Amino acid sequence: MNRTNTRRTSTLGAVALTAALVLTGCFSGGGGGAGPSPEEGDGRIALAMLQPPRSGLTPLSDDAFKLTRWSTVESLVSLDDAGDAQPALATDWTQSDDTTWDLTIREGVLFHDGTTLDAAAVVNALQNALHASPRPRVLDGYELTAEAVDDMTVRIVTGTPDPILPQRLSSPQLVILAASAYGDDGTVDPTGTGTGPFELTEIGGTSTATLERFDDYWGGPAEAAGIDVTYVNDGAARGAALRTGAADIVEAIPVSQLALLDQALLHEVPMPRTNAVYFNNGEGVFADQAMRAAARAALDPESIVENVYEGHADITGGLFGPALPWAEDVRGDIASSVAPADPAGATITLATYSDRAELPEVAVLVEQQLEAAGFEVRQDVREYANFEPDALEGDFDAIIFSRAVLLETGDPVAYLTSDYSCAGTFNFAQLCDPEIDRLIAAASAAEPGEERQKAIAAVEEAILQADALAPLLHERVVQGEGEGVAGALRDPRERRLITEDTTAP
The missing domain is CATH 3.10.105.10 (Dipeptide-binding Protein; Domain 3)
Incomplete structure (x- = not known):
């Protein structure tokens, strides 16, 4: 982590520890404080999140929703606002009978470790989810098999008819990681193994996470240079982080803080x-x-x-x-x-x-x-x-x-x-x-x-x-976005937040 990023993270940590005080932000990318002006900012996004990881950021747990909110991992399918399935790492799918589906895998996708997405990588990721203990909740009481029909086609056969298999494959708990992410002991490490526009480069335990722009992203490089995440479970501290400019984007600002904040920075979902x-x-x-x-x-x-x-x-x-x-x-x-x-x-x-x-x-x-x-x-x-x-x-x-x-x-x-x-x-x-x-x-x-x-x-x-x-x-939920932030998503499903189009001063 470079010196500027360290300053950003430590400042937000100070906010968390001194929620009751009048705080001053002192890192770039914020909407106030003593850091550089927006014109001098480093192009990074400072994010204050509600809860720390519960399971070391394994995508086979609820931590998966953090990973997708940072756009470091992706699923085979995405959902539009109406909840209908849309292409993501799979470009299309066809159903040949009640239980059999063929998915075409997107070409030209690189994992962050430099390996290439193909049908074998998809099958490997799905098999690891199926054999995980405990299983991801999306697979509770559910059986399927997955096989590579050819280099870019995966066949999924479900144990019983499943009319919403495409929507199921959109789950953040079924994201596709590189083979190097999966350990023989059942552990899964998302560091440097996703396909999204931001590469997870450092996990600071239950305190911080750092992501850098992945220039070889299949959808084109992100606008922001990276994301600096700090977990701030104190509601007053999250409110203070937005008020002082210590964070660009703040999750779940509690009702008790709303009257203390600039209403133009608050977005109710x-x-x-x-x-x-x-x-x-x-x-x-x-x-x-x-x-x-x-x-x-x-x-x-x-x-x-x-x-x-x-x-x-x-x-x-x-x-x-x-x-x-x-x-x-x-x-x-x-x-x-x-x-x-x-x-x-x-x-x-x-x-x-x-x-x-x-x-x-x-x-x-x-x-x-x-x-x-x-x-x-x-x-x-x-x-x-x-x-x-x-x-x-x-x-x-x-x-x-x-x-x-x-x-x-x-x-x-x-x-x-x-x-x-x-x-x-x-x-x-x-x-x-x-x-x-x-x-x-x-x-x-x-x-x-x-x-x-x-x-x-x-x-x-x-x-x-x-x-x-x-x-x-x-x-x-009230989401805080600092002055100058653009392109942050306000997702009722809490799957997406920062994308390749999100920017902060």
Whole structure:
């Protein structure tokens, strides 16, 4: 890393450590502070991100979404604004029967390590995803085989008919890396092994990452010289980074900071992200559905939207909000199927995480509402890295979680499978119901369009009638872009952010 880049990174780190102070940016590329003027800038983009990597930036985890937001890795398929599949590393695809697809691989693509993209590289990447432990969520309960038909054609055969295979292949967790990325021990290293316009050159643990422009990118060189990433999980610090010019682009500015910032630098994006209270359906107080129904009935989402989000969120009508405009039209009866019980002083542990600044505040109101209904509540608030493992193990009676419902495929079925099926690997609700599994399978097999939408609505109805969770609201995320920033994407799916066209002063 050169001297200028070091100054940029250390300045943003200082912002994170001194969020309550009046800060001054002192690196180039920012919109203020004591660094060079835009005319003298180094052409790099300083990015403040919400959460650090959870799995060493392996693309087989949720860290994949960081990699695609930096445009250092690419999938075979991309999605347009409507969620329809578009060419990326695959230029086209044809279906010869219900389970067989042939994909034509783009020619002239170089990996960052200098090797060439071909069918063998694609098959290798897909095989590594299939044999990973744990598997990427997009492959939960899913089987496929991949083979190279010729140098630039890959044949994929799915275990069951999959009408949305192209959308599935758009998942950031199925990006294609060079063979050198995959270790014999199952590790995956994205450093210098992607195909995007920016090459990941340095991973600074859970603090920073550095990317440089890849001049041999198949789509043409990027406008920016590189990207300097700093992870800033403190919301006030992210707001300060934008206010002082310490960062050019800032993820997820919390509501509490909005009034302190130049409104021209803020961009509000309705998200396919649902905040909910997940109940432990497997054991403890909430193994009894009548107790889950009592807790769900006690909650007042409107007061949470008004008092915590100051109106910058949408009241939920179910699992799916405004980002899926068809959801309300096909939604069934999502009321509880049982009468609420009397909590009678039952003691529960309510957990959430502090990385999203609003969630601890939500927890305070949820605690008050549950206690008003007769529960005794103990809170457990942690950083996300310490929260997720215990939540997945079912160590809490209830958790408050912000969940993106379209991340994996641009289609809700992958989310329903991973979060609510017996075999799901992201099942915070500890839910296992054969009837819900049957409905998820039916939705997975349904053709895109009205048929699939109605099948998804049937799954939603069954989950909510069982009181597996209590949806609260749908988030709107506020993205900060400093003065002079151009071409940053405002992606509701949180897949893209900086592209080859993004610039900063």
